[in-house]
Amino acid sequence: MSSTWMGLGHDSLVPAGSDHQLHRLVLPDFEAMQLAARRDGVNVDLVSTYRTFEKQLSIWNRKWHGQLPILDLNGQPTAIAAFTDEQKMHAILTWSALPGTSRHHWGTDLDVYDRQAVHDSGERFHLVDAEYRAGGPCAGLADWLDVHAEHFGFFRPYLEYRGGVACELWHLSHRITSRTYEKSRSCEQLAAILAAADLAGKRTVLAHIETVYQRYVLNQGRSI
Numbered sequence: 001m002s003s004t005w006m007g008l009g010h011d012s013l014v015p016a017g018s019d020h021q022l023h024r025l026v027l028p029d030f031e032a033m034q035l036a037a038r039r040d041g042v043n044v045d046l047v048s049t050y051r052t053f054e055k056q057l058s059i060w061n062r063k064w065h066g067q068l069p070i071l072d073l074n075g076q077p078t079a080i081a082a083f084t085d086e087q088k089m090h091a092i093l094t095w096s097a098l099p100g101t102s103r104h105h106w107g108t109d110l111d112v113y114d115r116q117a118v119h120d121s122g123e124r125f126h127l128v129d130a131e132y133r134a135g136g137p138c139a140g141l142a143d144w145l146d147v148h149a150e151h152f153g154f155f156r157p158y159l160e161y162r163g164g165v166a167c168e169l170w171h172l173s174h175r176i177t178s179r180t181y182e183k184s185r186s187c188e189q190l191a192a193i194l195a196a197a198d199l200a201g202k203r204t205v206l207a208h209i210e211t212v213y214q215r216y217v218l219n220q221g222r223s224i
């Protein structure tokens with residue numbers, strides 16, 4: 001377990017669908033939830049599941065270097081050219097976890113959408129908030145999850161924006177299994193791994209690591 005929470009090695013993953021992996025203790029509950037939803041005419045399809053440290057590092061570095069868009073709180077691309085490195089770091093952290101800190105490293109967390117409803121809408125899918133609100137193709141899914149997700153052992157860690165991670169209605173976490181990983185997190189361990197990684201903006205991140213850890217990793221937002 002020592003560095004598993006940071007996406008560095010995982011020995012309890014099983015295939016989920018054709019190109020996803022979940023923790024073996026999570027898959028049965030996910031499949032049961034998917035089946036129950038389908039009976040209610042709702043599809044719970046996977047967008048994103050297990051992710052390695054390397055994958056998260058690639059996302060982070062591409063965002064830092066402007067190769068992937070950085071979104072504002074409303075999900076709109078934001079112009080970061082005039083940002084200081086510290087502002088850029090906070091902008092990325094609103095939507096993307098620092099490598100080593102994503103809940104997707106655990107195999108316990110998943111992003112979901114309703115593929116059929118998106119297809120029927122004729123719109124391109126962007127994984128943004130409006131798609132999960134009234135009038136959006138995944139609104140039915142979001143409503144269904146509000147009522148039923150807990151029953152299958154899942155909760156939404158990013159249900160409310162508190163000044164840390166943005167609201168993500170699509171992100172589910174398996175409560176019991178994720179708790180083990182939550183408990184093994186350590187800011188010191190994270191800082192040591194990042195210091196040795198090929199991380200864009202490393203100096204800025206490490207200078208603010210305590211704040212970043214509280215505000216985004218623990219998602220305590222600005223209440224700290």
Ligand SMILES: [Zn+2]
Nearest residue numbers: 048110111171
């Ligand atoms: Zn997610």
